[in-house]
Amino acid sequence: MNYNWDWGVFFKSTGVGQEIYLDWFVSGLGWTIAVALVAWIIALILGAVLGVMRTVPNRLVAGIATAYVELFRNVPLLVQLFIWYFLVPDYLPEGLQTWFKQDLSPATSAYVSVVVCLGLFTAARVCEQVRTGIQALPRGQAYAGLAVGFNLVQVYRHVLLPQAFRIIIPPLTSEFLNVFKNSSVASLIGLMELLAQTRQTAEFSANIFEAFTLATLIYFVLNMSLMVFMGWVERRVRVPGLMVGGK
Amino acid sequence: MRSPKLCLAACLAAAIATPAGAAAPTGTLKKIADSGTIVIGHRDSAIPFAYLADGSKPAGYSIDLAGKVVEAVRKELGRPNIAVRYALVTGQTRIPLLVNGTIDLECGATTNNAERAQQVDFSVGIFSIGTRLMTHKASGIRDFADLKGKNVVVAAGTTSERILRKMNADANMGLNIVSAKDNGEAFLMLETQRVAAFMSDDAMLYGERAKARVPTDWIVTGTPQSREVYGCMVRKGDTAFKAVVDKALKAVYASGEIERIYQKWFMQPIPPKGLNMNFPMSPEWRALIRKPNDQPAGR
Incomplete structure (x- = not known):
């Protein structure tokens, strides 16, 4: 392959202000983390609520949560993003619409759209993890809780959820990593996160393979760190004797 | 039986047909x-x-x-x-x-x-081509100086993006520059009023206009910033x-x-x-x- 490798490209000037290409990657990583963390918080809270809803003994409540999961899990993430970014703002009231589309800086409106989109999408997946976590517990646990006089809220709060969350930490870690990887869809609506900055560097410098290699490394190191962190959390919250640990 | 013979003939013909003296x-x-x-x-x-x-x-x-x-x-x-x-x-x-x-x-x-x-x-x-602007005919934008403080879209990685970012930094224009995935999406942002103008190669701008719902609503304007x-x-x-x-x-x-x-x-x-x-x-x-x-x- 006749290609001019140049690993020094990251320290070259971009031709815009005083920036070098590495600055773009740093700022891109910042946006990636900002998108992923906020979306994850939304996903975790909403997902936990939905997960509980799917297991409560009420068909209406469980049905609503099921419908949510089916809707958000069965439509491609990219389609959802375009709906949130291009379609939803057009149905806002006139004043709000102008504010969102024209007064907010484009980066902010793109950020809001992608965080909402990714948060709601991932919530459907977290919901399923929480549900399976709860259903993995012996049914007797809930009955025992009710028998000693807990009401349903207390059964979930003190008996079911503390155990369920511990069980689902490994699959939840995968979802946590997925949020970071999925945040790259933001590049398609002009948010300059890591992938967008990578593509921009590739186009400006024509050093395409170097740019994408660096992006690969950054995503890899980022996700490895998250895995190590989640492993630490898992060991930290383990209740000795309650569950057989993974490792 | 026929095909091997045919192939042989074809190969021979090809060998002979190669112009003598011309480098392979x-x-x-x-x-x-x-x-x-x-x-x-x-x-x-x-x-x-x-x-x-x-x-x-x-x-x-x-x-x-x-x-x-x-x-x-x-x-x-x-x-x-x-x-x-x-x-x-x-x-x-x-x-x-x-x-x-x-x-x-x-x-x-x-x-x-x-x-x-x-x-x-x-x-x-x-x-x-020359790099110019496209805007709604009623936007009042006629040249790059009119863009001050506005949202402007470019296709990611284009020369227009480079020029506009540089212009913004040098002349302190306070632009919000959006980098869309490509020209098609950049025009979608213009058409849905996310941005006030779209900078690109003039020929591309005319091409995007040809795809618009109401092509006559959009004008290509501004001094070319580069050839x-x-x-x-x-x-x-x-x-x-x-x-x-x-x-x-x-x-x-x-x-x-x-x-x-x-x-x-x-x-x-x-x-x-x-x-x-x-x-x-x-x-x-x-x-x-x-x-x-x-x-x-x-x-």
């Missing part, structure tokens, strides 16, 4: 001769340069020029049966796919610049193939056939909507046709 083809020409196929990289929405006019087959000004190159390659190799295969490329994939041998030639709307010339060679110029030359890309250092490509293009320019191709795509209704781009030949492009060269345009 190398590089891309050899690849094309061996595979019997030339692979042309094309874009899918660079109206009217290279796009899917009827939804499947690539067509456009650059595709027509690529067709002329294919004829020249067939003649050069003495193989009128060389097949053509089209491969879809994007702004991001066009250089890697050319470098790794997936495509042999890219003719679309690729600006010849020094960065790209590190990885590929450019043919003689196939078009000349650029588009070229076809070939693999770097493949001088034999580049010579064939250049010769074919120069012949189209010299014979005046370029006028007909230009008229067809820029001055007449084009598919899919039957809209006329109404984009007359620029003096810069006329000058380039008279004296073709493979250099980037001066700023």
Whole structure:
């Protein structure tokens, strides 16, 4: 392959202000983390609520949560993003619409759209993890809780959820990593996160393979760190004797 | 029993038919001769340069020029049966796919610049553009100075983006610059009023306007901020193939056939909507046709 490798490209000037290409990657990583963390918080809270809803003994409540999961899990993430970014703002009231589309800086409106989109999408997946976590517990646990006089809220709060969350930490870690990887869809609506900055560097410098290699490394190191962190959390919250640990 | 004999005869004929004294083809020409196929990289929405006019087959000004190159390659190799295969490329994939041998030639709307010339060679110029603005006719924006404090969209990775970011930093214009994925999406942002203006190559702007719901709502305006030359890309250092490509293009320019191709795509209704781009030949492009060269345009 006749290609001019140049690993020094990251320290070259971009031709815009005083920036070098590495600055773009740093700022891109910042946006990636900002998108992923906020979306994850939304996903975790909403997902936990939905997960509980799917297991409560009420068909209406469980049905609503099921419908949510089916809707958000069965439509491609990219389609959802375009709906949130291009379609939803057009149905806002006139004043709000102008504010969102024209007064907010484009980066902010793109950020809001992608965080909402990714948060709601991932919530459907977290919901399923929480549900399976709860259903993995012996049914007797809930009955025992009710028998000693807990009401349903207390059964979930003190008996079911503390155990369920511990069980689902490994699959939840995968979802946590997925949020970071999925945040790259933001590049398609002009948010300059890591992938967008990578593509921009590739186009400006024509050093395409170097740019994408660096992006690969950054995503890899980022996700490895998250895995190590989640492993630490898992060991930290383990209740000795309650569950057989993974490792 | 018939086919081995036929093959033998064909091989013999081919061996004899190879012009005596002519060096055996190398590089891309050899690849094309061996595979019997030339692979042309094309874009899918660079109206009217290279796009899917009827939804499947690539067509456009650059595709027509690529067709002329294919004829020249067939003649050069003495193989009128060389097949053509089209491969879809994007702004991001066009250089890697050319470098790794997936495509042999890219003719679309690729600006010849020094960065790209590190990885590929450019043919003689196939078009000349200026970078300008498109805006709603009622927006009041007529030139770059009117953009102060506004939202402006560019396609990610284009020269327009570079120029606009630099202008914003140098002149402190307080622009919010949005980098859309490509020209199509940039125009969508303009059409849905996310931004006040869209900066791009003038020919591209006219092309996007042709796709608009109400084309007459949009105007192309502003002093061109740069001149650029588009070229076809070939693999770097493949001088034999580049010579064939250049010769074919120069012949189209010299014979005046370029006028007909230009008229067809820029001055007449084009598919899919039957809209006329109404984009007359620029003096810069006329000058380039008279004296073709493979250099980037001066700023």
